[in-house]
Amino acid sequence: MSGNKGVVYVKPGQVEVHTTEYPTFELKDGPGVNPANVGRKTPHAAIVKCVATNICGSDQHMVRGRTTAPAGLVLGHEITGEVVETGPDVEYVKVGDLCSVPFNISCGRCRNCKEGKTGICLNVNPDQPGSAYGYVDMGGWVGGQAEYVLVPYADWNLLKFPDRDQAMDKILDLAMLADIFPTGYHGCVTAGVTTGSTVYVAGAGPVGLAAATSALLLGAAAVIVGDLNEDRLAQARSFGCETVDVSRGDPKDQIEQILGTPEVDCGVDAVGFEARGHGAEARTEHPAAVLNTLMDIVRAGGAVGIPGLYVTGDPGAPDEAAKVGSLSIRLGLGWAKSLSFATGQCPVMRYHRQLMMAILHDRVSIAENVNATVIPLDRAPEGYEEFDQGAARKYVLDPHGMLAEAS
Template sequence: MGGVSLANNKGVVYQGDGKVTVEDIGYPELVLRDGPGVPKENVGRKCEHGVILKVITTNICGSDQHMVRGRTTAPKGLVLGHEITGEVVETGRDVEFIKKGDMVSVPFNIACGRCTMCQQQKTHICLNVNPERPGSAYGYVDMGGWVGGQSEYVMVPYADFQLLKFPDKEQAMEKILDLTMLTDIFPTGFHGAYSAGVSMGSTVYVAGAGPVGLAAAHSAQLLGASTVIVGDLIEERLRQAESFGCETVNLQEHDRLGEQIEQILGVPEVDAAVDAVGFEASGHGESGEQPAAVLNAIMDVTQAGGGLGIPGLYVTEDPGAQDKNAQKGSLNVRFGQGWAKAHTFVTGQTPAMYYNRGLMKSILSGNAQIAKAVNAQVISLDEAPEGYADFDQGAPKKFVIDPHGSLK
């Protein structure tokens, strides 16, 4: 494959201050070179167990947006993107089962497959890929410095363990807008609903009608929920939730969530709730940010013994927070209330591999309609900065980047 490494590779690069640009980032190799956010111990790490992918689709994620807004310690020059679907164009010496030409979904968590956590399917807290803490992802702050995939080509380590191969390429291209959601957003939404204990007949409240909230709402339906209620401040996003059968509450207009739920269900509580907002939350009917507002609200409206799935992102450092404690990730959560109601909390990154194969089957059978639920919209790589700007304004869309025009 010597000749291929001369190929160009453009990618989406974080420039600080709410800005991203599309730059030449160099063709990937089967080694992690020094660069923005790469810990010293990871520099020069050999990846003969990895592959080079030609990126077919790569999505913009809400957690990318937190970085781009300057709400993390992400360094300038970071190549973004952890939602990657692609075709294998080169395999490392140690790759045994994945072949050139395979079309694959990449779980956003980077995982070695060898440590005690990976052996327990807890791939979101792999111990070997990030010297700074358990867990890793592509193109993300504090996640080991692995280069992101909002680009034309990307290197993926531990390919045999991690990659989900699609059984049929032609069928995969027909369903690509659904399958592109398997890297992160669909498993993450599903994890939110599943870990909250949603089952046949459950009533569910989902906080946030961004893409993950919409994915959680659709997942709750797939799990058999009887009613799914979605709350948000943006009317257009709520209409998107209504388009596939959800009830909605506009939190801009109503600050008493329990009362709104009672109007829908006849009781002011739900069986289970999902926080798909995270740390940049706003208070209901109050101005300014209140990072614990959603957590406190879902404890309020979830019945005793209920579950709270929390796929919304919370960070250890938020330099942009208005509150000193929130800058260190300390929030004013009414934990006593959750304790008194014997709530179950499930937090953290989603172990995407735990869910992605089953969700792929649901997509291929036509059972899951995730692209429709999240309103997938295809853009080119050069349109990525515009996509980020629209998404930042609350556009009710999930932007899917098509770097090579493969979807035309």
Template sequence: MADTNRGVVYQGPGKVTVEDLDYPELELAEQDGRKLEHGVILKVLATNICGSDQHMVRGRTTAPAGLTLGHEITGEVVELGRDVEFIKKGDLVSVPFNIACGRCRNCKERHTGVCENVNRARPGAAYGYVDMGGWHGGQARYAVVPYADFNLLKFPADRDTVLAKLPDLAMLSDILPTGYHGAYTAGVTTGSTVYVAGAGPVGLACATACLLLGAAVVIVGDMNTQRLEQARGFGCETIDLSRHENVPEQIEQILGVPEVDAAVDCVGFEARGHGPEGSAGEQPATVLNTLMDITRAAGGLGIPGLYVTDDPGAPEERAKAGQLGLRFGLGWAKSHYFVTGQCPVMKYNRQLMMAILYDRVSVARNVNAQAIPLDQAPEGYAEFDRGAATKYILDPHGAVGAAA
């Protein structure tokens, strides 16, 4: 007999609840009962609250009420579809938040964030996310993963080792690869100076990745003093943007020059103005314009921060359609290059897994990961929305708590 299922459900702006759900089946009801014989059912061991989820919960997207949330999933395989060959029951696995078929041109070219076959509306899909294909979210006791042989990253270590490192390994589904992607595509390497915009979990994961890549100096900018303190705790320089509007001047005080080699936007479309005057209101293009200002000529900008095509809660009409007031001429004049879009998690997750298993990186500590029971998800969302310097891991079966 199947176990019972519960999950986190978006009820409308500002409200999530934990509800009883149907036990998963290997089909996608939102796509006419599409069969998923290539999929598996996971017992979810860890599933995280993400800033991207928070955008939906704030009402800043067109997400429908009743959507089961969650795209950061780590679990144990408990049921196999008929066509699954290489994944086995009992395997402990990480799930990339991108859903990918492994068969289309983009997947074959490792652009798994824009798979052509898993979303009827446009390229790219994710679990429990608005306009991303109708796939059920993973903030639940059990979840379905399609194309399992392709999508799942099996942990090679023994079970005890995996469970002991579960808080770190839980970051492989999204924020560590996403932060690494932002840093890597911006050109961060040995000796680089880097500015990371945003000290939320993705920003802190990005700063962690910058240090892993060999950056000499990582400067993190934010308005949240607790999050900035978290960044300083593992070796970053910081700029309090609620006090300082002139970011180049602050960078010059740190580096001796008002520019960095590379910059990463880990904020996205809900950016606020800098300084005491600007911090109260949204200015969606603030971060991108600042990064063009402070990045050296011929430098790179990584942009893993989320931007949307429809933002019904935006402060101005153009921003509601995803149109931002960018100083693009400045970027052009400085020969900047920009890399945007979803992180293709499978480009990075295996090597980052090995860095975790062999103690080369401690991302859970750096992002202040904290496990809470699934039923406390509404409180976790509320605390995160108030700016908690914490990455909340939902723990449906007590596995993360046991590891801690």
């Protein structure tokens, strides 16, 4: 095939749908591709027809110009698709298999992968551990907000759905397995959420809503979600969460009104480096605001899961220190309370099979909880714009019209 429509980052605030190259089993030079990866052969890969490919808040950071992403980068790391071609070294994945693609690319062979730390694979990104599709400084693997995408180490990376018809009936839920559902779940697991826990989730975007869903799935007694956006808070309330409007002031006071105590057992940061302040400073960026709030409200001996993205390069940061990822966090408070912290990419493969089973057996309705909204690939720029304006939706792109047919 000669063409492949994909969503391309043009400049801050602008994405467009362009015709790009159809994937091959050799990495080519292009925007963001690490020079050491150019010419890299991938006989272990599969070419996947993208059935569903989502817009993520992490993509939005790049589109806002808050990273060093180069113009021309094909975006997209939340991919669900059908295998249409396999390389000569692929043994078990077959053409026609419907699969979820973990957003973090891993080889399955290095020390970290063998320890289950697939978010920091040592072999896929020459610059640093860890990689992802269509993302800045992640090795230059082409993104999957497109009609087709190359998936390396296919036998290792792809999660095959057991029954195609059953999967298509639940395809919007299963589309969340590539990133936000495991990421939210990871935030809760690392925060120690279990039966009877009280949980505060900072951020009611899709990852925050996925974390809140995960907390309930794990048996939390009370899940409180904090945000500035009333529509997103209403979405959290729609499936049983309590909510805190941080524009009204310190979450601690509102949490006490809900629980009778100003502390929670577990905290999850689903906001990341573009955090804003609370109360009168709610419209001003304060990159460390969420981290400091969580250290304040999580009980002594508790834990904080941090699936929210933090970066080492932010040209739009409010101060020079934050531009290189240096934040004024109250580490002394966290130390005094013996808090535990977990950061970094979610190791998707640690959770996605279990979460798939929860979806297939009707234990969770993640697509409904995050308000998954299907739009054609050509409307991706509109989806980015609405998401940036705070729409309480998780936009799912439908490159081939298969989601519209399924619904």
